[in-house]
Amino acid sequence: MLQQNEKLPACPVEMTLMLMGDKWKVLIVRDLLTGTKRFGELKKSLNGISQKVLTQHLRIMEENGLVSRKVYAQIPPKVEYSLTDVGVSLKNVHDAMCQWGEQYKQQFGC
Amino acid sequence: MLQQNEKLPACPVEMTLMLMGDKWKVLIVRDLLTGTKRFGELKKSLNGISQKVLTQHLRIMEENGLVSRKVYAQIPPKVEYSLTDVGVSLKNVHDAMCQWGEQYKQQFGC
DNA sequence: TACTATAGTTTCCTATTAGAAACTATTATT
DNA sequence: AATAATAGTTTCTAATAGGAAACTATAGTA
Numbered sequence: 599m600l601q602q603n604e605k606l607p608a609c610p611v612e613m614t615l616m617l618m619g620d621k622w623k624v625l626i627v628r629d630l631l632t633g634t635k636r637f638g639e640l641k642k643s644l645n646g647i648s649q650k651v652l653t654q655h656l657r658i659m660e661e662n663g664l665v666s667r668k669v670y671a672q673i674p675p676k677v678e679y680s681l682t683d684v685g686v687s688l689k690n691v692h693d694a695m696c697q698w699g700e701q702y703k704q705q706f707g708c
Numbered sequence: 709m710l711q712q713n714e715k716l717p718a719c720p721v722e723m724t725l726m727l728m729g730d731k732w733k734v735l736i737v738r739d740l741l742t743g744t745k746r747f748g749e750l751k752k753s754l755n756g757i758s759q760k761v762l763t764q765h766l767r768i769m770e771e772n773g774l775v776s777r778k779v780y781a782q783i784p785p786k787v788e789y790s791l792t793d794v795g796v797s798l799k800n801v802h803d804a805m806c807q808w809g810e811q812y813k814q815q816f817g818c
Numbered sequence: 819t820a821c822t823a824t825a826g827t828t829t830c831c832t833a834t835t836a837g838a839a840a841c842t843a844t845t846a847t848t
Numbered sequence: 849a850a851t852a853a854t855a856g857t858t859t860c861t862a863a864t865a866g867g868a869a870a871c872t873a874t875a876g877t878a
Contacts, residue, residue, distance in 0.1 A: 610813065611734065611802065611809055613813055615731050624725060636854090638854065641855095647836095647837095648836070649855075650837080650858085653856065673845040674845075674852085675844085676855085677855060687811065690804040691804040695725075696720045697720070698797060698801055699721055702794065703716060707723075746824090747825055751825095758866070758868075759827085761867080763825080784822080784823040784873095785823090785824045786824075
């Protein structure tokens with residue numbers, strides 16, 4: 599998992615990789631692009647992720663300003679995650695990946 | 709490093725992640741988008757990558773049809789790497805990442 | 819004869835990540 | 849009193865990636 603405590607790289611692509619160069623983070627963004635989700639929903643949707651890893655990623659993405667976290671004072675707990683504006687602006691990257699993946703599958707795929 | 713022997717995921721983003729969800733592969737694409745490069749040039753440009761890891765990634769990217777490898781029958785050896793058409797089509801993803809990274813740096817940056 | 823250059827391969831070791839499972843807290847419900 | 853629900857945290861272990869260094873091959877050159 600990529601952290602943010604190294605100094606910023608000059609190359610903007612490396613900058614993006616520092617914050618998103620990670621399978622789980624990309625998939626978290628994918629899921630949150632369709633709207634706010636609760637912790638449990640995310641966990642179910644991200645097939646196979648463990649609670650520990652999911653919280654770790656969410657915490658770092660929050661620190662990096664990509665994700666915001668809203669805690670409801672309820673029992674049992676309810677916590678909602680959504681993308682910040684900066685997070686939403688990853689839609690372009692997501693869409694490009696989505697398009698490319700589809701195209702690749704058409705050529706080599708299934 | 710992500711391999712290609714698992715079955716294809718339905719989600720096109722996950723498909724892309726299977727082939728590119730890796731720091732080194734993204735940077736190899738970045739470097740090859742500016743044109744054909746020799747092994748040694750790539751190694752120098754990808755600051756800190758070891759020979760072993762570079763060859764491993766290049767082999768897998770070749771298998772996946774992203775990169776082509778041209779060996780010259782010379783001594784000392786000369787091997788050139790370039791992107792295939794499929795590899796070049798990653799330019800959109802690369803550009804989106806590049807743009808996003810720049811924007812992020814402007815907001816939170818330096 | 820020894821050295822250089824290039825593109826690797828191989829082996830061994832370490833660091834990072836992920837995964838699994840158990841544990842916590844709190845309230846309502848049975 | 850025990851159980852269920854939710855969102856975690858903690859601990860321990862296993863898998864993976866990556867790094868370093870040594871080794872290979874071959875022709876030309878000093």
